[in-house]
Amino acid sequence: MTPMTDSFSSLWATRLRQNQGIRSLMEDLGQVTGHPDEILLGGGNPAHIPEAEEIFADCFLALAKDPSLTALLGDYQAPIGNDRFRTLAAEYLSPHFGVTLTKDNIAFFNGSQNAYSYLLNIHSGKMTDGSFKKILLPIVPEYIGYADQSIEADAFVATKPEVIPTGKHRFRYGLNKTDFDLSNVGCVALSRPTNPTGNILSLKDIHWMEEKTQKKSIPLFIDLAYGNPFPNLIGEEEPVTYQEGRTLSLSFSKIGLPGVRLGIIISNPDTIETLSSSAAVGNLAVGNLGVYMMDILFRKDILPLLAKNVLRPFYDKKRELAVSIFESEFQKQGVEYEIHDPMGGFFLWIRFPNLSISNHKLYHLCKDKRLFIVSGHYFFSGLNSDFSHTQDCIRLTYCRKEEELARGAHILAKIVASHQAKSK
Template identity: 85%
Template sequence: MTPMKDSCASLWASRLRQNQGIRSLMEDLGQVTGHPEEILLGGGNPAHIREAEDIFTACFQSLASDPNLKALLGDYQAPIGNDRFRALAAEYLSPHLDANLRKDNIAFFNGSQNAYSFLLNIHSGKMIGGNFKKILLPIVPEYIGYADQSIEADVFLAKEPEVIPTGKHRFRYGFNKENFDLSNIGCVVMSRPTNPTGNILPLEDIQWIEERTKKNSIPLLIDLAYGNPFPNLIAAEEPITYKDGRTLSLSFSKIGLPGVRLGIVMANPETIEILSSYAAVGNLAVGNLGVYMMEFLFQKNILPELAKNVLRPFYEKKLELATSIFESEFKKYGVEYEIHDPMGGFFLWIRFPNLSISNHQLYHLCKDKRLFIVSGHYFFPGLNSDFSHTKECIRLTYCRKEEELARGAHILAEIVASHQAKSK
C-alpha cells in the first residue's frame, strides 16, 4: 500500500496515525498468536464465565429458531434502532434508573465506544457562535478510549486528582474541587466505575459537579460500561440514576458480550435526535444482533440476577486472588508498589513509585517477555501538569486464569525489581 503523503491527509487523519492508546491496546489483542507463553493482562476482554455463556447460548438458540431470524439477518435497523426496540429498552430501564424514560430518550450504537465518538464531537470543538468548547474530565486517570475520539485537536481538559493514602500499599484518587472552572466547557465526562482504576466517584461529588453544570447548561456524560444496572460491578456504592441534563451509556460488552457490539445511550430527545443524524452518516444503521439479544434478555429479566449472582461474585473472587498473587510476587522481589483501591470494574491500577524507567518502557520490556500490560501514560488526556503518576502506573486485567496471573506477576515483579531506583 502506498503511504499517505502528509499533503493528502487531514490534520485529523494525521493525529489518528500517531501512537494511540486504544489502538495499541486493541492491536495487542488482535495480534495474539495463541503461543502458550503469552500472558494477556492488558486488554479489556471480560472473563469467560460458564453460567453467563450458557445463558447467551440459550439466547442464540432461541433467535435461531425464531421466525424473525430472516429480519435479524436480512433487514436494516433505523440508524439508532427501530422504535419497537427503543420503546422496550425505555420501559425496561426506567425502574432500574429511577426514571420515566420513553423511546425518544433511547439510542442504540455498535458499542458505547461508537456512541462516544459521536457524543464527544457533538459537545466539543468549534461551536455555531464561533467559540471553541472543550471536554472536561473531572478526575483522571480516565478511559483510554476517549482521548482520540475528537475530530478537533486539544479538546480535553483535566487537572491533577487528589491522591489519598488508604492503607499500606493502597491509595485512591479523589475529585479535586479547587479551581473548578467551566469556562469554555462543552461537556463534562466520566466513567463510573472509572476505567482504568476502578474508582467510583461518590454521588455527593457528582451532585456537586452537577449543581454547576446545570447552571451553565452543560451536559454531564456518565459512562456506565462497568456500572449499574448491569454488570453492576460497583460493590456497595450507590447506583446512578437518570436525570435531565445527564447522558448515560450502557454496554453489553462487560456482561460478557463484547463481540455483539451493543451500546445503549439515554439522553434528552434533542441529543438523541442529533445522535440519529450522526449515526445515519457514520454507521448507516445499528447492528441487529445486539438489539435482538437485548429483547430476549430484557423480556426474561435475566441481567439483574446474572449481575448479582454470577458476575459480581466471580469478579470479586478474581480480584482477591489477583491481588494476593501480585502482592506476594512484589514482596518476594522487594518491589515498591501502590495499588489503587479497586472499587469496581475488573482492572488493577498499580503504581511503582521508584521505577527508574517510564511505564511505556516497562510495557515494551514486558511485551518482549510475552507479557501484555497497558502503560498508564495513555489515561491522562488533557492533563498538562507534571504529575508523576503519568509515568509510574500501569493497568492490568485480573480476568485471566490463576496460572496466567501467576506467571504475569512473576515476570512483572522481576522486571520492575531490576529497574527500580534505590530512592526517589
C-alpha cells in the same frame, strides 16, 4: 497503493496515525498468537464465565429457531434502532434509573465507544458562535478510548486528581474541587466505575459537579460500562439514576458480550435526535444481533440476577485473588508499589513510585517476555500539569486464570525490581 503522507492528509488523519493508546491496546488483543507463554493482562475482554455463556448460547438457539431470524439477518435497523426495541428498552430500564423513559430517550449504537465518538464531538470543538469548547475529564486517569475521539486537536482538558492514601500500599484518587474549572467547557465526561482504576465517584461528588454544570447548561456524560444496572460492579456504592442534564451509556460488552457491539444511550430527546443524524451518516444503521439478544434478555429479566448471582461474585473473587498474587510477588522481589483501591470494574491500577524507566518502556520490556500490560501514560488525556503518576502507573486486567496471573506477576515483579531506583 501510494502511502499517505502528511502533505496529503488532513490534520485529523495525521493525528490518528500517531501513537494511540486504544489502537495499541486493541492491536495487542488482535495479534495474540495463542502461544502457551503469552500472558494477556492488557486488554479489556471480560472473563469467560460458563454460567453466563450458557445463557447467551440459549439466546442464540432461540434466535435461530425464531421466524424473525430472516429480519435479523436480512433487514436494516433504523440508525439508532427500531422503535419497537427502543420502546422495550425504555420500559425495561425506567425502574432501574428511577424515572419514566420513552423511546425518545433511547438510542442504540455499535458499542458505547461508537456513541461517544459522536457525543464528544457534538459538544466540543468550534461552536456556531465562534467559540471553542473543550471536553472536561474531571478526574484522571480516565478511559483510554476517549483520548482520540475528538476531531479537533487539543479538545480535552483534565483536572489533576487528589491522591488519597488509604492504607499500606493503597491509595485512591479523589475529585479535585479546588481546580475544577468549567471555563470554555462544552461537556463533562466520566466513567463509573472508572476505567482504568476501578474508582467509583460518589453520588455526592457527582451532585456537586452538577450544581456547577447545570448553571452553565453543560451536559454530563456518565459511562456505566461496568456500572449499574449491569454488570453492576460497583461494590457498596449507590447506583446512578437518570435525570435531565445527564447522558448515560450502558454496554453489553462487560456482561460478557463484547463481540455483539451493543451500546445503549439514555438522554434527552434533543440529544437522541442529534445522535440519530450522526449515526445515519457514520454507521447507516445499528447492528441487529445486539438488539435482538437484548430483546430476549430484557423480556426475561435475566441481567439483574446474572449480575447479582454470577458476575459480581465471580469478579469479587478474581479481584481478591489477583491482589494477593501480585502483592506476594512484589514483596518477594522487593518491589515498591501502590495499588489503587479496586472498587469496581475489571482492572488493577498499580503505581511503582521508584521506577527508573517510564511505564511505556516497562510495557515494551514486558511484551518482550510475552507479558501484555497497558502503560498508564495513555490515561491522562488533557492533563497539562506535572504529575508523576503519568509515568509510574500501569493497568492490568484480573479476568485471566490464576496460573496466568501468577506467571504475569512473577515476570512483572522481576522486571520492575531490576529497574527500580533507590529513591525517586
